[in-house]
Amino acid sequence: MRILVVGAGATGGYFGGRLLQAGREVTFLVRPARARLLRERGLRITGLGERTTLTPRTILTGEITSPFDLILLSVKAAGLGGAMEDLAPAVGPDTLILPVLNGMRHIDDLAERFGDRAVLGGVAIVATTVDADGDILRLAEPQSLTYGARAAPAPKPLAEAHRALGGAGFDTGLSGDIIGEMWAKWVFIAATGAVTCLMRGTVGEVASVPGGIGFAEAVVAECAAVAAAAGHAVPEKELENTRATVTAPDSPFASSLYRDLVGGRDIEGEHIFGDLVLRARRLGVAVPLLDLVTLHLRVYQGRLDNIPGRTAGGSIP
Helix, strand or coil, rough: EEEEEEEECCCCCCCHHHHHCCCEEEEEEEECCCCCCCCHHHHEECCCCCCEEEECCCECCCCCCCCEEEEEECCHHHHHHHHHHHHHHHCCCEEEECCCCCCCCCHHHHHHHHHHHHHHHEEEEEEEEEEECCCCCEEEEEEEEEEECCCCCCCCCCHHHHHHCCCCEEEEEECCHHHHHHHHHHHHHHHHHHHHHHHHCHHHHHHCCCCHHHHHHHHHHHHHHHHHHHCCCCCEEEEEEEHHHHCCCCCCCCCCHHHHCCCCCCHHHHHHHHHHHHHHHHHHCCHHHHHHHHHHHHHHHHHHHHHHHHCCCCCCC
């Protein structure tokens, strides 16, 4: 199975690298600067005692001449439009697209462009970042990729894709309710992002002050209420895990959204929060705390966008 990984950043670079390491036929669609770096240094995965160097096959925009069987899409939300244009020549009648972006809005955009049948649902769990050298740095042990058809019947190539993704050094799961799993992750990343971004601190810093735990629990309740109203109530066990994550007084945990915020980088505020509060409004769910964090992040992103000469991020790395 020919696999195209769109981007070689923290998520795509990690999962694509593991697939390459396992002997799968993997090609990375990257920008010229990233292609040069990968030629010079290789694709390196480091952290947690590991130092792996791989030699990836790369391709640039405009060089795709035939369809791929599976496309793993892991760009930032801001780069989705450009990525769809770039990967379009790789989509054939039997191609499957596995996006692992946050939130849900990208699914509608991809399905409108490439058709419902081609677009799977996907959830990636991995703690990685790209370090100053351009290497993939692992920050924690969890590493899983869950995917599935968004509606029955499942496309025929899905079974082959499941076999290709398995046994590559990370956990995989073929889900019968991938939309429900995407909602559960959305609740988690929205809750952790709202707590850390709105309070401008780690989970432990928020939870250790008077009122911090109550605030975090209220955020989780708002996120869960939207999911339930949308018909995808998060199982109580998963909700309890989310509550525990955002209320641990000694936790150094900070969401990737918060790390981007304090690092002065573009954020996925609209994709994670703007779309969530829009759905809440349509469903008649009051979400005052989510409204507040959405406004907070819009002001932040607007300030970035108005810096003269600045180019917005989010393109294929």
